[in-house]
Amino acid sequence: MKRKRNSIRNHSAESALFLRRTLVVFLAILLAVGILISNLYYLQINSFDTYKTRSNANRISVQTVPPNRGLIYDRNGVILAENRPVYSLQVIANKTNNLTKDIERLTKLVSLTDRELAKFKSQNRYSRSFKAITIRDQLTPEEVALFTVNQHLFKGFSIQASLKRYYPFGNAFTHVLGYIAKINSRDLEKIEQRGERARYQGTRYIGKLGIERYYEDILHGQPGQRQVEVDSWGKVIRTLQFTAPTPGKDITLNIDINLQLKTQELLADMRGSIVLMEAKTGAVLSLVSAPSYDPNLFVTGISQKQYQSLLSSKDRPLINRATQGRYPPASTIKPQMALLALDEKVITEETKIKDPGWWIVPNSKRRFRDWKRWGHGLVDVFHAIEQSCDTFFYDTSYKLGIDRIEPFMRLFGFGEYSGLDIAEETKAIMPSRDWKRGRFNQPWYDGDTISIGIGQGYWTVTPIQLTKATAILARRGENIKPHVLRSITSAGETSTPVYETKPAITLHSSRYWDVALKAMQGVTSKRSGTAYRAFGDAPYTVAGKSGTAQVINIKEDEVYDADKISERHRDNAMFVAFAPFESPEIVVTVILENVGGGSSNAAPIARALFDEYFKSRHPIASKSAPDS
C-alpha cells in the first residue's frame, strides 16, 4: 500500500519542500556562524588587551640573577675568601632515555654513595620530571673530565658550573672570617625584617659568622634580573632582557697572613687565643682562637655527625676565644690598678708595703696568699708590677674599693664591647655592687674586692678587651677602636673607613702613666722582671705584664702543684705587651689555657710574635739602654 503511494509521488512538490528546508537550514547556518564570529570578535577585538596580557604572563618569567660575593684579602693582598667554580651533575628525568640504566652506567664513571643515590631517588619521586635534579654536588676534576668525554652517552644529564665560597687557608682564619652557609629560615626572617627580600632572591648563601657576617651588606652586592621566555613546562626558551648584577665589594683586612699563620703555628695544639694589634691604629694584625675548625665544611653543608662532634668537643672549637672567651685577667691588669691607686692618691710612687707572703683583710681572719709563699719583702709600685706582687695589690684594692675600681676599669673597655668588627662578642664581666646584687642577690663583700685587685674573682675579660686595654695604656689614655677591616674596594676604587673612638682617659698627672709604663718595661727588661727570661735579649724595647690565672679556687693553705691537679684545672698563662716602649707600634695579648705560669709559657710566645713583626718591618731595631 505504501509502495503504491510511493509510485505516484510528486517530485516537484518534494523538490520545493526540500528547497524550503534547505533555505531554512542555510539561514540557521548563517545565524550560527554569526554567533561564532561575534564571540570571536569579542575575544580577539574587544578583549584583546586582556588576553594579550595574560598570554605574556604565561610566557614571560622574571628571574633574579644573584651577584657574586665580594672577595676577602689580607693586608698584603693574599686572598683569604674566594669564589671557586664547582661542578655539579644534574639530570632532567624526562629527557633521559632510561633513567635507571643511565644511573647504573653513571656509577661506573662517578662514584656515587648509597646516600647520594637514595637522596636522588626520593627527590626524583617527588619532583616534576622536567625539573633538574642534582645527583652529585661537587665533582672532582677527574670526574668532570670523565663525564664530559662520555656526555653523549647520557642524554638529559649535564654538568652545571657555579661559584662556591672557598677559604684556602682552612682553619687558620675561621675565627676572623667566619663563613657563609645556606640561608635558613631564621636568616630569611631577618632578611624579611630588613626589607631585603628582593635583594636575596636567588642568593643561597649568607654570612653566618665573623667578617662574612659583619660585612654581609658590603660583600653581598646587588642582584640583576633576567626576563626570560618560558614554555608551559617552565623551561627557559630565550632571554628577553638582562640586567647584570652588581657584584659585592671586595674587602681587605688588616690581618697579616704571615703573622696570622705564625700565631697559629705558635699556638700549636694548645687551647687559647692570641690577638696582635697595631697600637697606633687599632688594626688587628692577627687574631687566633685555638682550636679552630675548617669553615669550608659549613659552605658545602656540614653533616650532622661532624657538627655534633664540633659542638660536643671538650675543646669548644666553635667558640671564638678572642672575643667570646671569658678569662680572669689575673695580674695583667695590675698596671691599670696601679694607675687608679696613684690617681686616687691611695698610693704614691714612694709607697712601700711589707709583704710577708700573705695579706689579711683588716678586722677579719681571712687570709689572702701571695703567689710567692715567702713574700716579696718591702714592695713599692714598680716592684709590685715587675714581680707581680699580689699582697701590694690586695692592700691597694682594699683601699680603693670596688666603687672606684669598676668605673675606672670600664674606661679601659672592661665589661664593654670592644667595638671590633666581629659580631660574636661578649662583654665578659666587670663586676660591681649592682652586678652582684642582680646576679647572686648578695651584697658585695670586702673579700670580693681583694680578689679583683689581682684580676681574679668575678672579673672576667676577653682577649680582645685585654688587647684594647693594653693599647689604651700604651697610648697613655688615648682611646682606640680595634678593627679587622682595612679597606673596601669596588670597581677599582678603594675606600678606607675612619673610626670614631671614645674620649681619652685623663689622670690628675700624666706622670702616673710614666710610673705604670716604666714598671711594665721593667717586667721585660729588669733581671727581676717576670718576663726577663723571655725578653731580656730582645733587640727592641718592650713593656709587658704577665698573668697566671687560677681556674679553680685554691684553699688558703694549699699549694698549687700543676702535676697534682687535672689538666683542665691548671692555671691559664697570660701575657700582655706592647713595643717599642718609646713609641708603641704593636700590642699583643696571649692567653693559653691550662698550661701554667704566664711568664714562663705565654711571654715566650709574645716574644716570638714581636720578633716576627719587627723582622719584616724594622730589620734593624735598636734597643734602648736597659735600665735595670
Place this chain on the structure above:
Amino acid sequence: MVSTQAQKSIFYRLHIDPYLLVGLFALMSISLTVLYSVAGYEMVYRQVIRLAIALAVMLVIAQIPPEWYQRWTPGIFIICVLLLIAVLVIGHTGKGAQRWLDLGFTKFQPSEIMKLIMPLMVAYYVSQHTLPTRLKQAFIALIIVIVPTLIIAKQPDLGTSILVASSGLFVLFLSGISWLYIAIALAGVIGFIPILWYFLMLDYQRGRVLTLLNPEADPLGAGYHIIQSKIAIGSGGQWGKGWLEGTQSQLEFLPERHTDFIFSVFSEEFGFMGVLLLLSIYILIIGRGLWIANQAQDAFTKLIAGSIILTFFVYIFVNIGMVSGLLPVVGVPLPVISFGGTSIVTLLAGFGILMSIHTHKRFNIKR
C-alpha cells in the same frame, strides 16, 4: 538544453566537483600551514599522506553511482551496528574510551563508518515513502538514529555520538517533517536534559560542562584547556601574532594543538582576519553542498547530500564553539584542518558521495 558530451567537462567525466575540490584544497593548505607551525615537517609529511589517501578514497567513492548506495545501505548499516556492539564487548581501549576494533593489521573505528552510513540509512528509509515524512515513519527513523547513537555514547564518545545523531536527524528535518513535531521533539529534548545530566552523563562529561560554564574556577585543572585556548585566540587580536609566532602554541601552553585545538593556533597566529577567511571558505563549501543537494534528482540523494553537508557544518560549529568557550569540550576535530587519520578519510568520503550524486545523473533535466 540537453547538455552534449562535448559540453561535459573533464571534471564531470572524472566525477569531480571542481568548486568543492578548490574549497577542500584551500582548507588543506591552511591545515598544512598551521601543522607546520605546531609540529614541523614531520607532521606535515604524515598529514600529506593521510590527505592523499583521503582524496583517493573520495575519488573512488565519487565513481560509484548513487543507486549502488541505495542498494547496499541497509546491509552495511546492520553490519556497522553489529560492529559497534562488538567494540563495546571486545574493543580496544584508547584514551579511556572503547572505540577501536583491532583487526590484526589495523585498528578500526566502526563509529567513523557510522557517521557516513547513518544519513544514508535514514534517507534510505524515509525516501521509501513520499515526502513530507509522516509521524509513524519519523518515529521508526528516530529509532534507527537513537540505537547507534546510544551505543557510541556508551563507548564513551560524546563528540561522535552527537555527529552521528545530528546526521540522522538532519535527514528527518530535510525530509519535511512537520514543524509541530520538531517543536514537540525540541521540548522533549529540553525535558530530557536533567535526565541526561543526572543519570546518563559520566563524571568527566559533567566536568566538561561545568568547566565550560566557569573555566576560571579551576584554572590549572579542568579549566586549563579552555582558558589557554581563549588566551590564544584572544591574544591573536585583529591580525594575529604571525605565522610561527604564536606564543601560546609554540611554548606549549595550548593542549592538543594539532588536533582539537588547532583552531586556537590558527586564530592566535592569523588573528580575526584569518578567522573570517577560514569561515568564508567553509561557508562557500557549505553553500556549494546545499546547492548540489537541491540539484539532486531524487529524494534519497537530496537527503543524503543535505545531511552530509549539514554534518560538516556541525563539526565546524562544535569545534570552534568548544575552543572559543561557547560549548563544552567534546572532542570534535575541525574538519579538514585538524590532524587525524580516520576522520579526514570519513570526511572526504562524504564529499565523494556528494560528488557522486552531482555527477551521476540518469537524465539531464532542462532547467
